[in-house]
Amino acid sequence: MSEVKYSKEHEWIKLEGEIATIGITKHATEMLGDIVFAELPEKGSNVEKDGTAGVVESTKAASDVYTPVSGEVVDLNQSIVDDPSKINQDPENSAWFFKLKIKNKSEMDTLMNKDEYDIFAKESSA
Amino acid sequence: MDIKKTSLYQLHQDSKAKFVEFAGYQMPIQYSEGIVEEHRYTRNHSGIFDVSHMGQLFIYGQEDLVDDLERIFPLDLKNLKLNHSKYSFLMSDNAGIYDDLIITKIKDGFLIILNAACKENDYKILKELLNDKYKMVLDEERSLIAIQGPKSVEILKSVIQGVENLNFMSGNWFTLDDHNIYVTRSGYTGEDGFEVSLTNEFADRFTRRLIDKGAKLIGLGARDTLRLEAGLCLYGHELSKDKTPVEANLKWAISKERILKGNFIGSDIITKQLNHGVNKIRVGIKPEGRIIAREKTKIYNESNSEIGEITSGTFGPSVNGPVAMGYVENKFSKKDTKIFLEVRGKKHPATICGLPFYKKSYVKGVN
Numbered sequence: 001m002s003e004v005k006y007s008k009e010h011e012w013i014k015l016e017g018e019i020a021t022i023g024i025t026k027h028a029t030e031m032l033g034d035i036v037f038a039e040l041p042e043k044g045s046n047v048e049k050d051g052t053a054g055v056v057e058s059t060k061a062a063s064d065v066y067t068p069v070s071g072e073v074v075d076l077n078q079s080i081v082d083d084p085s086k087i088n089q090d091p092e093n094s095a096w097f098f099k100l101k102i103k104n105k106s107e108m109d110t111l112m113n114k115d116e117y118d119i120f121a122k123e124s125s126a
Numbered sequence: 127m128d129i130k131k132t133s134l135y136q137l138h139q140d141s142k143a144k145f146v147e148f149a150g151y152q153m154p155i156q157y158s159e160g161i162v163e164e165h166r167y168t169r170n171h172s173g174i175f176d177v178s179h180m181g182q183l184f185i186y187g188q189e190d191l192v193d194d195l196e197r198i199f200p201l202d203l204k205n206l207k208l209n210h211s212k213y214s215f216l217m218s219d220n221a222g223i224y225d226d227l228i229i230t231k232i233k234d235g236f237l238i239i240l241n242a243a244c245k246e247n248d249y250k251i252l253k254e255l256l257n258d259k260y261k262m263v264l265d266e267e268r269s270l271i272a273i274q275g276p277k278s279v280e281i282l283k284s285v286i287q288g289v290e291n292l293n294f295m296s297g298n299w300f301t302l303d304d305h306n307i308y309v310t311r312s313g314y315t316g317e318d319g320f321e322v323s324l325t326n327e328f329a330d331r332f333t334r335r336l337i338d339k340g341a342k343l344i345g346l347g348a349r350d351t352l353r354l355e356a357g358l359c360l361y362g363h364e365l366s367k368d369k370t371p372v373e374a375n376l377k378w379a380i381s382k383e384r385i386l387k388g389n390f391i392g393s394d395i396i397t398k399q400l401n402h403g404v405n406k407i408r409v410g411i412k413p414e415g416r417i418i419a420r421e422k423t424k425i426y427n428e429s430n431s432e433i434g435e436i437t438s439g440t441f442g443p444s445v446n447g448p449v450a451m452g453y454v455e456n457k458f459s460k461k462d463t464k465i466f467l468e469v470r471g472k473k474h475p476a477t478i479c480g481l482p483f484y485k486k487s488y489v490k491g492v493n
Contacts, residue, residue, distance in 0.1 A: 033347070034162040036441035037416050037448075055470065057418050059161045059351055059440050084416075085162075 005108055006117035007068035009050075012092055015108060020069060023096040024056065024087065027121040033058040035087045040076045040098055047073060047100065049107050054097055056087065069107040071100030132178035133269045133326040134333055141343050148346060149242035151179040156345040164348035165443040168315055169484075172277040173344035174336055178269040181245025182323055183252070186235040187260040195236065198255055199229065200371070200390050202381040206231045211295045211310055213379050216248055221370040221392030221399075224251060226361055230297055230310060235260070237308070239270070239321070241361045255391075269329035273341055274319030274352075281339040282309075282320055285332070289320060303328070315349070316356025316484055354449055355442045357410060357481030363421060363437045364408055364451055372399040373453070375408040406434060407459045410481040411450040411467070413439075417474045418448045419467040425454055426466040426473060433458045436467065442483055449483045450476075 004014045010028035014021045029035065037057035047053045047067045054065035076098050080086050087095045102108075112120060130151045138145070143154035154176065156164060167173055185191060192203050199214045206212060211230040215223050225244035230237045240248045249264045256262070273282055283290045286300045289309050297310030305328045313319035324332055337343070350360070359365050365374055370392070372380075377400065384390060388397060413419055423436040439450030450467075458465065461480055466473040 033156065034160045036162070036443075037418050057441070059165075059443075060155075060347060062418070062420065081416075088160075 003108070005068070005111035005113060006120075007066065007111055008120065009066040009068070010121070011066060011068050013068050013108070013111065015102070015105075018102055018105075019074065020071065020100045020102050021096045022053075022067060022098055022100065024065060024091055025117070025121070026091050027125070029088050029091045031125065032056060032063060033060060035084045037062075038080045038084045038087060038097070040081060041067075041073045043073050043076055045073050047071065056084070065097060067100065068111055069100065069102050070104060071102040073098050074101050075099035130179075132176055133329040134176045134178065134271075137330055137333060138176065138343070143343070143345060146346065149179055151242060153179060154343070154345040156347045157343055159342075161345070161347035161351060162443045164342070164344045165351050167342050168275045168317060168344055168348060168352055169444050170276070172273060172275040172281050172336075172341040173315070173348070174333060174341045175272040175274065175344050175349055176269075176333075177272050177321070178326075178329065179242035180270055181238075181240030181242065181248065182265045182268050182270060183238040183240055183245070183249060184232075184235065184263045184265060185238065185252070185256075185260050186262075188235075191235055191256075191260055194256055194259070195229075196384070196390065198252070198391055200380040200384050200393070200396065201229065202383045203229075203231070203236075207296075208233065209297050211297065211312060213295075215365075215371050215376075215379070216244075216251060217371070217392035218367060219391060221372075221395035222367040223361075223365045223369055223371065223374065224248060224367060226359060226365055226376075228310075228312065232308075237323075244361060267326055268323050269326050271322045271324070271329060271333055271336075272313050272315075272319060273322065273336060274313045274315040274317045274344075275341075276318060277340065278317070278319045281336055281341050282322075284339055285335050286322075292320070294318075302332070305332075307332075314356070314358055315352035316358070316482055317352075350438075351440055351442060354438050354440055354451065355444055355482060355484035357451070357483060359408070359451075360438060369408075369453075370395060370399060370404070372396060373404045373407055403456055405456060406453040407456050408437070408451060408453055409459050410479045410483065411436065411439075411452055411465070411476050412479045412483070413448045413450065413467060413474060413476040415474070416441075416448060417467070417469055419450050419469055419474070419476070423450075423452075424468045425452055426468065427458055428464055428466075430466075430473075433465070444484050451481070454478070 434454035436452040
């Protein structure tokens with residue numbers, strides 16, 4: 001069973017074994033508008049929970065992408081760097097950002113589930 | 127101060143606009159389809175822009191007024207034909223730009239289109255410079271609607287017959303449903319198009335008619351990407367009190383005749399800069415790859431010395447890549463000069479390039 005959780009910075013994280021796939025939520029893409037640039041962390045680098053792990057830019061502005069958990073970057077989705085508009089099209093599925101080999105599974109417990117995130121997203125955009 | 131709304135506010139709301147405050151007005155930054163789609167629709171079809179926040183200043187007078195305005199603007203106004211427009215600037219004594227504007231000769235005087243953020247100040251400055259001699263109306267009763275893109279002529283002429291006979295940078299009065307409408311063939315997107323001045327009360331109905339004919343509302347977001355691709359300056363970014371028209375690489379807008387004679391505000395500095403050059407000058411900048419260099423990004427030369435700063439930068443949907451403008455030291459302003467842009471602590475390669483990024487298609491030879 002894989003488990004999907006959400007952060008207050010509008011990332012989603014799907015954990016399968018010790019590999020976490022991370023991307024930004026549909027709500028985040030709607031707030032950003034058309035995404036025209038994406039930058040990912042380096043493969044093999046270590047990222048810390050709540051630290052920056054990439055950038056997305058819309059025509060209007062740049063926004064940092066944060067990692068909701070700590071770990072080693074083991075895979076990157078080059079297709080979103082080559083065509084950032086994919087992030088608007090399918091943010092919570094094929095347009096994932098990076099995969100981490102996580103360090104501490106308990107970090108997942110601090111994150112929101114789908115229902116909690118939906119309420120949070122609605123309130124934060126009000 | 128209360129935030130102001132244009133007469134199209136209800137229409138923007140009905141069209142699901144996202145709003146931002148701009149120059150004291152509640153303005154649409156984008157609609158539901160988003161900036162990139164709005165940008166493309168303007169380039170390929172026809173976009174409607176609510177620019178009613180801009181100032182429409184009518185100054186009434188005859189020969190005296192022409193003389194007095196020539197002491198202010200670097201233009202050959204004596205030879206400006208009725209209903210013809212020129213791009214110009216309101217400058218300080220040091221030739222710093224208070225505003226960039228479009229001035230049109232109308233029957234009883236001149237119509238000057240001013241930037242929203244500058245219009246009140248421009249009015250004050252002009253009133254003082256003209257010693258209160260002429261009737262001046264900064265008309266809040268009129269809206270200004272731009273329609274831009276290749277299909278705009280067909281769409282607008284189906285609503286107002288005769289606009290197809292206007293050439294770029296000229297205008298005329300038209301009547302529609304008993305409303306007096308002043309239409310000029312102009313705009314700020316690099317596309318063929320028109321700007322339509324009409325009463326506030328008629329603006330909503332008129333705009334809905336354009337929408338029925340296939341034009342779509344476009345927000346300020348796409349207006350910015352369109353003007354940047356067209357290499358056009360935006361006040362507060364490329365232009366300010368600290369920049370002169372020569373530094374802004376806009377000397378084409380200064381009448382050659384007037385430079386010889388001088389005697390306009392800022393003419394000493396302009397003449398000096400034209401003869402001896404400037405330290406920094408506005409250029410087009412093409413970053414390599416996809417990196418976007420925003421306003422205030424620092425520019426370096428190949429030996430790592432800082433040589434300037436970006437004033438506008440974004441992703442250009444029609445160019446399908448990043449585009450920027452900025453000021454660099456004159457000796458690095460030549461086309462194809464290699465430069466570096468510091469984005470998030472890293473230096474990225476870029477090249478000085480000619481403007482525009484996207485080729486204009488203005489209509490010049492209708493009649």
